[in-house]
Amino acid sequence: MLTLNMALWGSAFPLSKAAVEDVPHQVAALLRFGFGGLAMLTWLLATRGRISLGRGDLARAATAGALGVFGYNALFFWGLSLAPSIDGSIIVPVFAPVLTIAFTVLIQRERTSAARATGLALGIGGAVVFLLGVGGLADGDRLLGDLIYLAAAVSWSAYTLVSKRMLTGDPVQATALATLSGSVMLAVMALPAVPTVAWGSLSGNFWLVVAYLAIGPTAVAYVFYYRGVRAVGPATASVMMFLSPVFGAGGAVLFLDEGMSWTQGAGALLMLAGALLAVSGRWLPRLRKTTP
Numbered sequence: 001m002l003t004l005n006m007a008l009w010g011s012a013f014p015l016s017k018a019a020v021e022d023v024p025h026q027v028a029a030l031l032r033f034g035f036g037g038l039a040m041l042t043w044l045l046a047t048r049g050r051i052s053l054g055r056g057d058l059a060r061a062a063t064a065g066a067l068g069v070f071g072y073n074a075l076f077f078w079g080l081s082l083a084p085s086i087d088g089s090i091i092v093p094v095f096a097p098v099l100t101i102a103f104t105v106l107i108q109r110e111r112t113s114a115a116r117a118t119g120l121a122l123g124i125g126g127a128v129v130f131l132l133g134v135g136g137l138a139d140g141d142r143l144l145g146d147l148i149y150l151a152a153a154v155s156w157s158a159y160t161l162v163s164k165r166m167l168t169g170d171p172v173q174a175t176a177l178a179t180l181s182g183s184v185m186l187a188v189m190a191l192p193a194v195p196t197v198a199w200g201s202l203s204g205n206f207w208l209v210v211a212y213l214a215i216g217p218t219a220v221a222y223v224f225y226y227r228g229v230r231a232v233g234p235a236t237a238s239v240m241m242f243l244s245p246v247f248g249a250g251g252a253v254l255f256l257d258e259g260m261s262w263t264q265g266a267g268a269l270l271m272l273a274g275a276l277l278a279v280s281g282r283w284l285p286r287l288r289k290t291t292p
Contacts, residue, residue, distance in 0.1 A: 002228035002240045005221050010089065010247025012217035014256050015209050016077065017085035022206050023197050025077040026190040031210045033069055034183040036218030040176035043219065051173060061177035068159035069182020074189060075152035083145025084258040089248025091130065091149040092156065093241060094271045098123030099157040101278040107161075112281070119277025126270025133263030171226045179218070239279065242272060 019028040044051060079088055102120050105112050112120075127150065134143045228240075245268075252258040260268070277283075 001224050001231065003243060005224040005228055006240060006243035007247045008217045008221040008224070009093075010244045010249075011251050012213060013085040013089035013248035014251040014258075015213055015217075017080050017252070017256060019206070019209055019213065020077060020080045022202060024190070024193040025081040026074070026186070026193045027197055028080075029073045029077040030183065030186045030190040032213040032218060033073060033179055033186055035210065035214035037176060037179035037183045039215050039219040040172070040179055040222070043223070044173055044176055051177075057174070057177065058181075061174060062181045064159065064163055064174070064178035065180070065182030066185060067155055067162065069179055070185035070189075071155040072152050072159060073182070073186065075148050075155055079145045079148035079152060081145070083142045083149065084252065084260075085256060086249050086252035086258040086260055087130075087134075087142070087146050087264075088149045088152075089252060090245045090268045090271070091127070091146060092153050093244040093248070094268070094275050095123060095127050095150065096153040096156045096160070097241065097275045098127075098271070098278050099153055100160045103157055103161060115277050115283045116281040119274045119279075119281075122274030123271050123278055124274070126267045126272075126274055128267070129270060130264050130267030133261045133265075133267055172223055175222050175226075239276070242275065245272075 016028065016032065019032070022028075023031070041051075076088065076092065098120060101116065102124075105116075105120075131143065131146055134146055
């Protein structure tokens, strides 16, 4: 289930890039998460009949939506309008865990293992190498887009840090409310761009892409993720997150004919190695002892 979940999340990178080719990035973000939030709400009402709200639930959902939906996707879709999706599919899911661990160590002032410290250094160094591989000012739009992807990773890390407090209770309901609240903020941002869209000329393929993005990577993937975490535990789930860039980069190469330089590839591998070390905190995976 988690593998399918990562495939859904990974596929969102190239398909979101396809969407911003037809409409402004603000509108693309609104369509994906507006319809995605409605799909999650419909699923909740169909399976549970009603939504029970406790004290402070709406305020917490609004805070989570501001960081995890509005902040992250405003930056992510902006980055997509400037840089290839393959860059975002690597930078965001690989570098965000590195940032999350780094922020946790700094904020909580906790001691960290040598493996985790090495992982943080590798992850940050890999990001620098990746950006150097873009080509500098010769490809200014791509470099700016990649920097915006990094900002999106910062926003997602902040969301990850506060989500445990913000998304209390039923995680699917909390995520649905956060998605809807974030979509309202995306709608406000998208308002000036909406009149510029030639709605009548949008193809059926465009709307199929929007429907897939709303239902697959946005609504269904979150349900699969929470069920998968319950089945295999958060540790395994956190490691499997690194399948997402594999699917995302693969889709970008196959369907959008995107690519990257050897320097970017080396930076991506450094980020991946660093992220794995930072998340696990160990040099090698711990083997379970078996009894004869």
